[in-house]
Amino acid sequence: MCPKTKDQFEQIREESREKILNAALKLFGTKGYEHSTIADVMKLAGVSKGLLYHYFANKEDLVKQLVFDLINKTDALLFDHAIIDPNQLLKNIFTQFFQELRNNFEQWTLLANLGMQLGKFDWIRQLANDQMQQALAYIEEILIKIDWPDPCAEAKILVALFDGISFQYLWFKKDYHLDELENILINKYCKQ
Amino acid sequence: MCPKTKDQFEQIREESREKILNAALKLFGTKGYEHSTIADVMKLAGVSKGLLYHYFANKEDLVKQLVFDLINKTDALLFDHAIIDPNQLLKNIFTQFFQELRNNFEQWTLLANLGMQLGKFDWIRQLANDQMQQALAYIEEILIKIDWPDPCAEAKILVALFDGISFQYLWFKKDYHLDELENILINKYCKQ
Amino acid sequence: MCPKTKDQFEQIREESREKILNAALKLFGTKGYEHSTIADVMKLAGVSKGLLYHYFANKEDLVKQLVFDLINKTDALLFDHAIIDPNQLLKNIFTQFFQELRNNFEQWTLLANLGMQLGKFDWIRQLANDQMQQALAYIEEILIKIDWPDPCAEAKILVALFDGISFQYLWFKKDYHLDELENILINKYCKQ
Amino acid sequence: MCPKTKDQFEQIREESREKILNAALKLFGTKGYEHSTIADVMKLAGVSKGLLYHYFANKEDLVKQLVFDLINKTDALLFDHAIIDPNQLLKNIFTQFFQELRNNFEQWTLLANLGMQLGKFDWIRQLANDQMQQALAYIEEILIKIDWPDPCAEAKILVALFDGISFQYLWFKKDYHLDELENILINKYCKQ
DNA sequence: CATGAATGAGCTTTCATTCAT
DNA sequence: AATGAATGAAAGCTCATTCAT
Incomplete structure (x- = not known):
């Protein structure tokens, strides 16, 4: 009835999908997920309901797409290849890790x-295993x-520690000494 | 007066409950749990089905009793108060921890x-938080x-590390370098 | 083991049944009943549970025996054949009816x-139909x-009125003007 | 934009709900209800089953909506405010009452x-209490x-009588002298 | 692109009843 | 006479998914 350009359609699609x-x-x-x-x-x-099933084949597909979107967004984040100084790099990894945890609590909760x-x-x-292997190699x-x-x-x-901290933060949240641990790790592993 | 003694009933009860x-x-x-x-x-x-509901009020009650039974069994296990030498004690904690993880995989999976x-x-x-606090104090x-x-x-x-290792082992199981980590930790933290 | 006379057994039976x-x-x-x-x-x-099913074949049998016991107790009650004066008799019927309703609330609730x-x-x-027919003839x-x-x-x-009053009293209980209705009926139908 | 108009949906809804x-x-x-x-x-x-629970939250909600629908339909029915002559009005009440009882047997059985x-x-x-109070005032x-x-x-x-007759009719149905009672009441209370 | 009516397999839970002792 | 462990049919309800429009 009302002619729309391909781009308009594309935009509408993306908006609904995003919502x-x-x-x-x-x-x-x-x-x-189950609840x-x-x-x-x-x-x-x-x-x-119809629209949801128009974009996603089923509940599992929805969560799959969600997870892949999330991972694509945060993948490159942890390892900043612009930094050359290894001490700086290590510090950056710690900082990024803690920030990521704080900022995207829901996402990590979902993954866990x-x-x-x-x-x-x-x-x-x-x-997760693949990512762990990558991190392992990179940090070593x-x-x-x-x-x-x-x-x-x-x-x-260190890699186990990262998971341990994530896990404990997700479980205990407000009761958890996250900031403290950030300082502890940086002090212990990074030369000033 | 009563054709089955109270003890007999008690025994039958306990057997069924255990099963x-x-x-x-x-x-x-x-x-x-959900699946x-x-x-x-x-x-x-x-x-x-009827007998199950004779002993447990509902599914959640079943899991609750299960968890409390498990916790009661393993609670005292981690910390052996008979050992006096602190180095020995620390080594014992590591050993116990890894053994417990290997032996009661299902239990820890369930809790997670x-x-x-x-x-x-x-x-x-x-x-879990309470237990973490206890472990924290004890290890310190x-x-x-x-x-x-x-x-x-x-x-x-260390406490975060324990959780991290548990978590990774539960997720990656056979692919995971659990034995290696045991040696690493003992070497790093325990004087020979 | 301990010899008991037939009477003793009978008494025990009756006590349990009564309970x-x-x-x-x-x-x-x-x-x-259903709830x-x-x-x-x-x-x-x-x-x-076993004893209950020893005395009563099933839930319906239990309620059947209960109802027959109740009816046997209250059957003769309404109609006092000792009274000769018809005015007195009518008054007696009203009085008995209201008293019965007040005293055995649970019983009538159960029947309804x-x-x-x-x-x-x-x-x-x-x-109930049989009783209604009897009452009809008697009152006429x-x-x-x-x-x-x-x-x-x-x-x-009158017979419909009796049931109506019973019914309303059972439903509205404390909010219901039962005493008032008693006076109204006696005033209306019985010469002083 | 929408392939089925809101009215269409509304109609479908109403039809299913009605069924x-x-x-x-x-x-x-x-x-x-219980059986x-x-x-x-x-x-x-x-x-x-799914559709039923799409329209009604649960069994109790179903019966609640059912009862409220029924009451809304029959509420105004009993009292015809167009009639002015009180004798005529009283007669009308009797007639309506008996007709209602005969026509909507199931409904009154359900309520009882x-x-x-x-x-x-x-x-x-x-x-029911509210309705009784209203009827009381109106008839007085x-x-x-x-x-x-x-x-x-x-x-x-009279109000108790109405309930008594309803009750007896619901219980004894075919054995019950409903038509006779209608005549009796009209003869007794309404001047010709 | 978008709607929401419609489906049914499968879940937890209840409860009258049986039975060995 | 008396116990309570054991049974299983049947109930209410949930929810991912389909489909006509």
Whole structure:
């Protein structure tokens, strides 16, 4: 009836998709995947059930797309290749890590929540494993550069530590000494 | 007057209860709480639906009793008050921790699974927090005794590290370098 | 082991039966038949499930025996054949009716509750019908004796009125003008 | 923009809702509320379980909406404000009452059935009480106009009588002398 | 692109009843 | 006479998903 250009359609598509994904993140990251219903998402997004299923094949597809979107956004973030000084780089990693945790609480909660759904979502654990391996290699490389003793072992410790802190922060949130830990780590691992 | 003595009844009760709890642990710790149905539990336990509800008010009560039983069993385990030498004590903690993780994989998976069910099971996070605080104090005390530098900070790191290792082991299991980490930690923290 | 006479057994039987029936009346007459469970009855009576089923074949049999016991107790009550004066007799009927309603609230509630369970308990409506026919004949007879105009019609009205008052009292209880109605009826129908 | 107009949806909604409510009335008013299952209703209505719960939050909500719909329909019916002559008005009330009872047997059975479910559905007794008070005032007013002796008392009698007749008709139905009572009442209370 | 009516498999839970002792 | 463990059919309800328009 009313002619619309391809771009307009594209924009509308993207807006609706965005609305749905935002709502899904909010809900899945707050109440958890299993305790959030498609009806919840659709209501919060302000779209109809039909439209939701127009964009996403099913609930699992929705969460899959959501996770991949999130990962694409934050992937490059942790490792800033512009920095050359390894000490600076390590400090940057710590800072980025803590900031990321604070800023995107819902997102990390969601990921942990999904990964802990046993049986379902094995792909998420695979993804996490890949990322861990990357981080491991990257951090070991830095530790070598700054002559840290036993860099291979220390890298393993650090990566486990990152997950431990994330996990504890997600569980205990306000009761958790996150800021303190940030200082502790920087003091311990980064020369001033 | 009574054709079955109270003791007999008590024994029967305990046996049935045990069968159900074992089945529940197996399932909840493998497929997760939400993905296991009461029908699954009852079939695996080899009892009827009615009997299950005779002993447990509902699904949540079942998991609650299960968790409390588990915690009571493993509570005293981590900290052996018989050991006096702090170095020995620390080494013992590491060894116990890794052994516990390996031996009771299902149990720890269940606890992590429950704690990650947002909204529901907040009491489990509370329980975990309490245990973390205890561990924190206990480990700091040991670190002081062995003159480890900045023991307060290091205790926080260690406790987070424990959770990180648990978490990663639960997620990556066979792909995970658990044995390696055990050696690394003992080498790093315990004088021979 | 300990020899008991037949009488002793009989007494024990009767006591247990009585306990159960009392509990059943209390519950069925308060929460209704469908909303009371056998477990409720057994707990309130302080006996075991097995014993209950030893005395009563099933839930419906329990309520049947209960109702027949009640009816046997109150049947002869309404019509006092000792009184000869018809005016006195009519007054007595009114008085007895209101007193009965006040004293055995639970019992009448139970009967109304059962009769209103459609499909089930048709025998109770049959019983009620028989009683109504009896009352009709009896009251018409009295009205004839006191020369009340159109006694056949008036008897029908009175019998319906009795049920109407019972019904309204059962539903509205404390809000209901029962005492007032007693006076009204006596004033209207009985010469002083 | 929208392939089905709001009116179309509204019509579909209303039709389905009506189908369900009709089925519910039929069943609840025949077998009683407790003895009718949601599956029964859904089958008789020819809709799916899901749709039923799409329109009604739960079984109690279904019966609530049903009752309120019924009451809204029949509320104004009893009292015809167009009639001025009090004798005519009284006669009209009797006629309407008996007609209503005959025509909407199921509805009145349902109301009585619900009101007799002790504990649950207290709101229905409240509703009934309100209606009784209204009827009381209205009938007294008429009795005053036609100079009936002691109109206040007689109104109370009449209102109880109405309930008594309803109740007996619901219980004894075919065995009950309903037509006879209609004539009796009109003859007794209405001047020709 | 967008709507919401419609479906039904599958879940938790209840409760009358049986039975070995 | 008396116990309470054990059963399972059947109930109410949820929710991902489909589909006609």
